[in-house]
Amino acid sequence: MSLAIEIVQLLIQSADSWLFEGSRSGLSDREWMALRFLARANRFSRTPTALASFLGTTRSAASQIAAVLQSKGLMVRKPSAEDKRSISLCLTSEGERFLERDPINALRDQLVALELPDQSRLRDTLRRVLDGLDVAQRRHRSDVCSECMFLIESGEGKDRRFKCRLFRKSLAQKDTALLCAYFEGRD
Template sequence: MAIEILKLLVRSADTWNFEGSLSGLSDREWMALRYLARANRFSRTPSALASFLGTTRSAASQIAAALQSKGLMVRKPIVEDKRSIALCLTGEGERFLKRDPMNALRDRLVALDVADRSRLHDALRRVLAGLDVGKRRHHADICTECMFLIERGEGKDRHFRCQFFRKAIAQKDTTLLCAYFEGRSDRGQLPASP
């Protein structure tokens, strides 16, 4: 059964993973573009991109430069830290993602009933978490699953704060990827500060 599941995962990857380039982007450039579209404001740096791609900062900078030369991304100074830059998608980059070959697989997953999607999500999350631990690799994930996210209040008074960066986070940004993610079950939850 495990071999059959593995074969199915490889077949699903064939729908969006490709050698060479599609629409003028390499696999790594597609990965970077997808990541930047889903990354929170703390995770749009060359270092965070390198961490996500599992490559050096120099290689990530080359990928970012390729995306920039194609008009899909720009570099902007980070207001809080003038020494750092943020990698931001352009309008053209956002439009380009609408042609992402991964969208066909996403649409098939959306067609599954909620219970099947939930089981598949949970099972794949456990498998990938085990692989990350085995390789001593850190991965990006969404803030709502992170031990550093603190939620306070209710209704209109509900607000969120990242304890890692010691900064407020908008509720809409809690579903974005963070390269500094630590799972709640990885080290236990941080106590909420007063």
């Protein structure tokens, strides 16, 4: 049990990179989380509802966070290409440049310095821990399309194709590395 407590304490200390009081570079930690999510979200997940789900908050609170990002020129609201009744939350080029000052980059740089096998083990271990927490707390998490049960792959080489069964839409290979709020893990 003492090893588990030590790991929890280390995770809490590392969380200082992305959970903080006040603001850093003019954004609160929740606004940074929203900006990061929108930068990595697939086209189906750039909605106020998906953002609220990712942040674990109400749609109203997520819309307020999006309004702050929009007022700072970091994001814009656009009519959805998929459903004209809804909107997409899209980063501006200023928002993409702003992410270069993300406080979490220091943690990312430390992880990049690890050997690749250590990075893979840490990722896989944290995924298992998060899966257990999600089940225990009955919540749903976002993850990358390439790990989702809805992703269908066909063909090989240049003829390789990807499709989301849930949305019945084609995906570019690069989109399979993006976050999806509708993710369902493979069993």
